[in-house]
Amino acid sequence: AQRVTQVQPTGSSQWGEEVTLDCSYETSEYFYRIFWYRQLFSGEMVFLIYQPSFDTQNQRSGRYSVVFQKSFKSISLVISASQPEDSGTYFCALSEPGNSNYNVLYFGSGTKLTVEP
Amino acid sequence: NAGVIQTPRHKVTGKGQEATLWCEPISGHSAVFWYRQTIVQGLEFLTYFRNQAPIDDSGMPKERFSAQMPNQSHSTLKIQSTQPQDSAVYLCASSLAQGNTEVFFGKGTRLTVV
Known part of the structure; x- marks a missing residue:
């Protein structure tokens, strides 16, 4: 069963606009973390931000922030003032705690974002 | 830090x-x-080592695939009798073993079986 769902296969914006990418997930764990990664055209995965389940405050890191709706098991990545360099595929990933697999990531299918100049 | x-x-x-x-x-x-x-399956977890010991290989295909970590500085993924469906980008990642830490990815190996 798919644990992480990203329903937007593609997205686009103009330079300077705010972009929101959506993600939903399934877990029965109380403690978990949601990560956002961007995959460059080279294939490299770049860490952007993560949200721990126990923190009710939405995390922020530079131009990246999240909107965490825990009760709906959904989280959105918000990119402010988007730039063409932000183009790439964005992945949401779930990590569930456990004795042996705390850092194992379960990925969504990704959203390919294009930011037009 | 070369990543x-x-x-x-x-x-x-x-x-x-x-x-x-x-x-x-x-x-x-x-x-x-x-x-x-892969394009079809997306990003799939294969296996995980902690302190060189295999912890979770639940994502590994049961046949032909094996992974080892003979020392703390390298790990190998071996695929025997490769098939066209093994064609994929294989990504390796590492992190500190404790929880609440970032996972860092390599640039991947693109395997093409012809």
Whole structure:
């Protein structure tokens, strides 16, 4: 069963606009973390931000922030003032705690974002 | 810090041949993960080592695939008798073993089985 769902296969914006990418997930764990990664055209995965389940405050890191709706098991990545360099595929990933697999990531299918100049 | 290093970046093998993929984790990281990425299946977890010990290989295909971590500075993923459906980008990642830490990815090895 798919644990992480990203329903937007593609997205686009103009330079300077705010972009929101959506993600939903399934877990029965109380403690978990949601990560956002961007995959460059080279294939490299770049860490952007993560949200721990126990923190009710939405995390922020530079131009990246999240909107965490825990009760709906959904989280959105918000990119402010988007730039063409932000183009790439964005992945949401779930990590569930456990004795042996705390850092194992379960990925969504990704959203390919294009930011037009 | 050179990051997670994966070699080779590209590998082409003939059907039925063996392929060995290498990963050098970030120095000091004791957790190493292998993932596979295809267009159809997306990013799939394969296996995970902590302090060189195999912890979880639930994502590994039952046949032909094996992974090892003989020392703390490298891990290998070996595919025997490669098949066209093994064609994928194989990503290695590492992190500190404790929880609440970032996972760093290598640039991947693109395996093509012809």
